[in-house]
Structures are given as C-alpha cells and as structure tokens.
Amino acid sequence: MLTLQMKDAPLIRDPLSRTGCGHASRGVNGGTPPILDEKTRPWKKLVNVSLTGAAGRISNHLLFKLASGEVFGQDQPLALKLLGSESSVQALEGVAMELEDSLYPLLREVSIGIDPYVIFKDADWALLIGAKPRGPGVERAAILDINGQIFAEQGKALNAVASRNVKVIVVGNPCNTNALICLKNAPNLPAKNFHALTRLDENRAKFQLALQAGVFYDKVSNMTIWGNHSTNQVPDFLNAKINGRPVKEVIKDTKWLEEDFTITVQRRGGVLIEKWGRSSAASTAVSIAHAMRSLVTPSPEGDWFSTGVYTTGNPYGIADDLVFSMPCRSKGDGDYELVQDVAMDNFLWGRIKKSEAELIAEKRCVAHLTGEGNAFCDLPADTMLPGEM
Ligand SMILES: NC(=O)C1=CN([C@@H]2O[C@H](COP(=O)(O)OP(=O)(O)OC[C@H]3O[C@@H](n4cnc5c(N)ncnc54)[C@H](OP(=O)(O)O)[C@@H]3O)[C@@H](O)[C@H]2O)C=CC1
Ligand SMILES: O=C([O-])CC(=O)C(=O)O
Known part of the structure; x- marks a missing residue:
C-alpha cells in the first residue's frame, strides 16, 4: 500500500525517556510527527526493522547500509528499532546518535531498548544478531543452551508482538539451531519466514x-x-x-x-x-x-x-x-x-x-x-x- 509522506520529513524521535518496560528512545523535535506539505509525493509504507545485538560490530556496519536504502531501495522509508542490554544501552545511544548525524532521508525513526516485547512491536523484519560468543573452556553444549535461551525468549516476543508476516534472519551463532529454537517458540508465525544466515x-x-x-x-x-x-x-x-x-x-x-x-x-x-x-x-x-x-x-x-x-x-x-x-x-x-x-x-x-x-x-x-x-x-x-x- 502506498501512503503519502513528505520526502524531507524529519526523523521521529521522542525526547529521551525510559519506560517501565525498559524501553529507551532518543529524541529531537519533541516527538512531533512529520507534517505533510504541498510537496508531498508517494512513498512506500514505513518498514519496521528490529535488530538485536545492535551495539555489536556487525550491526555497526549493517545499520548504515539499511538506512542508506541499499537493501529496500530509495523509495522505502524505514524505522530502526535497536535491542541491547543493560550493559550496552549507553553504546546504543551512541549508535543512535551516529545514525541521526548521518542525515539519511529514508530513516524516519530510531528507537533503542532492552525489552524485546517493545523493540519487536510490529517488526516487518527482525535481524537477530546478538549472541554470546563461545569463550575458552565453554562447552559447545553450554553455548547452545545459553544462546538458545536468548532465542527462545526472542521467539516468544516475536510471536506476541511482531507483524504476522515478519521475516526473521538469525545471525547469532549457532545460527541454524538458534533459528529452529526461535521459530518453535513462535508458533503463531509462519516457520517459513525464519532464516539462518549462510x-x-x-x-x-x-x-x-x-x-x-x-x-x-x-x-x-x-x-x-x-x-x-x-x-x-x-x-x-x-x-x-x-x-x-x-x-x-x-x-x-x-x-x-x-x-x-x-x-x-x-x-x-x-x-x-x-x-x-x-x-x-x-x-x-x-x-x-x-x-x-x-x-x-x-x-x-x-x-x-x-x-x-x-x-x-x-x-x-x-x-x-x-x-x-x-x-x-x-x-x-x-x-x-x-x-x-x-x-x-x-x-x-x-x-x-x-x-x-x-x-x-x-x-x-x-x-x-x-x-x-x-x-x-x-x-x-x-x-x-x-x-x-
Ligand atoms: N551466521 C554468520 O554468518 C555469522 C555469525 N556471526 C555471529 O554473530 C554474532 C554477533 O557478532 P558480532 O556483532 O561480531 O558480535 P559483538 O561481540 O560485536 O556483539 C555481540 C554482543 O555484544 C554486546 N556488545 C557489543 N558491543 C558492545 C558495547 N560497545 N557495549 C556493550 N555491549 C556490547 C551486545 O550485546 P548486548 O547489547 O545484548 O549486551 C552485542 O549483541 C555472534 O554470535 C557471531 O558468532 C558472526 C559472523 C558470521
Ligand atoms: O564463529 C563466528 O563467530 C564467525 C562466523 O560465524 C563466521 O565467520 O562465519
């Protein structure tokens, strides 16, 4: 569906706030929504892209590719919703600041948070990148369990709040089995929509x-x-x-x-x-x-x-x-x-x-x-x- 949006609509950000559910979002413009003027033109409907591990190294490259239009094209506005943890929330704010300072015309919203039920809300795409790396002396069975718990939780959250046609790409390793865990915990979403990155x-x-x-x-x-x-x-x-x-x-x-x-x-x-x-x-x-x-x-x-x-x-x-x-x-x-x-x-x-x-x-x-x-x-x-x- 096409909606009318202004090409130069400002990035939507609410004033920096934290809610009881662990969501933090940054803001300019006092949260004012974009205003249409006479120079409106057709733009595609906003796409919501949620990322986990958003303060990590892969995300730091990927976010800028997404915001530039490289994936969805130059007529596709998008919102980026970044999931981190208590320990990475400051880093996430830094990531959001860099995105804002890049002045991408397609980027209409950046939100950060630590609650997957907030960050995955209405997600059209969920890029599940965050996972604990296997350190020295950690058994593979243990890493399957530790990371599996993350992906079970995230599957439940996607099941509850994401778009019913969300496409999920699991990157965090071991990505195939993490994707299996995730889809099993999201029984109301099509299993076909879950991918492991190869x-x-x-x-x-x-x-x-x-x-x-x-x-x-x-x-x-x-x-x-x-x-x-x-x-x-x-x-x-x-x-x-x-x-x-x-x-x-x-x-x-x-x-x-x-x-x-x-x-x-x-x-x-x-x-x-x-x-x-x-x-x-x-x-x-x-x-x-x-x-x-x-x-x-x-x-x-x-x-x-x-x-x-x-x-x-x-x-x-x-x-x-x-x-x-x-x-x-x-x-x-x-x-x-x-x-x-x-x-x-x-x-x-x-x-x-x-x-x-x-x-x-x-x-x-x-x-x-x-x-x-x-x-x-x-x-x-x-x-x-x-x-x-
Ligand atoms: N399928 C594939 O082809 C590939 C998969 N991978 C996998 O992708 C996953 C992510 O890799 P990568 O992005 O390099 O990992 P990073 O170590 O950079 O990030 C992983 C996590 O570390 C935390 N973190 C990162 N930076 C910061 C920071 N500055 N402050 C606080 N916390 C931070 C974040 O977790 P949090 O915010 O939750 O604290 C983040 O999710 C790994 O599981 C890796 O094995 C890697 C390459 C290829
Ligand atoms: O094991 C890792 O984290 C790296 C990895 O998947 C890859 O380079 O293919």
Missing part, C-alpha cells in the same frame, strides 16, 4: 571459485551452501556455474574442489579470526544486506541464493524439522521457494548427510528449548562454528 558462506565460496578460475566474481552463479553454518557446511561445486558453465568444466582439478575449496570455505571464518583477532563483521553485514535484498528483489533468471530455512517436505530428502541451508529463489515479495531441479552425486550427498547429522545432534541438545522433552547432547567431536577451528 549468505556469508555463499559469498566466500563465490570468491574462491572466481579466484581459482581467474574470473570476476559476478561470473559465479548458482552457488549453494547446504546445511549448517559450521565447519561441516557444504559448498556445492556440482551445481555452481562459472560464466554459465558447470564449475567442473571450468575447474577440472577435482581434488582442489573436494579438498582445498571445500575446506577453505568451511574454515574461512576461523582463519580470519586468527589473522585479525576478531570475527568477520563488515563482510557479515554485507551478506545480511545481500540476503535481505535477495528476498525483496526477484531472483535473476536461472540463478538462486542460499539461506537456512525450515525443512518440511523438501524435494531433496533432507530430514524434516531442521533449519538447513538450501538453494532458494524469490519473486521479490519477501517470500521464497526451494529450487527443485538440482543435481546430486555421492560426494555431495555424503557431505549433506554429515551436516544433517550435526544439526539433528544440535537439535537433541536443545530439546528443552523447543518443547520436545529432555535435552540429550551427543554432538560429533568435529562440530565447530566457523570461528572455532
């Missing part, structure tokens, strides 16, 4: 193939990441294309594809941490923008993108009731369909089954958070987040 892995895979083939990376298409965002993820070189030709016709070195390429993509996050001392933030933000854009613009003819989605009756034979990265296409309406006709061989299927087994094991660890009884944790020894190797 677009960074897709981008990393495209770059490696382009480098090896000596082409620019826009020549690499049909790149699927299957499965879990972990070191058992499966970058699919069987179906990917370079200049429209199967990768295996362009890169004839099967050993490189099966070993070097696959391992490089699986471990890219960890190598980056070793080099830089911190995990990918800018490229992750870029990949979140790509993931969102792939849902709000029609997929190019013949191509697809990867995203972790809820498995229910998929055409590949992957177990139901997981969040598993698969090839998808979109008409640009925020929704997606699975790509039906992909090739499978023994190598690819074997790797997919391993990633599936890992996700099934993760699911058993969080049964207490998905309403499926008592948790039982028997994770495979080689289960790692990309950043943990």
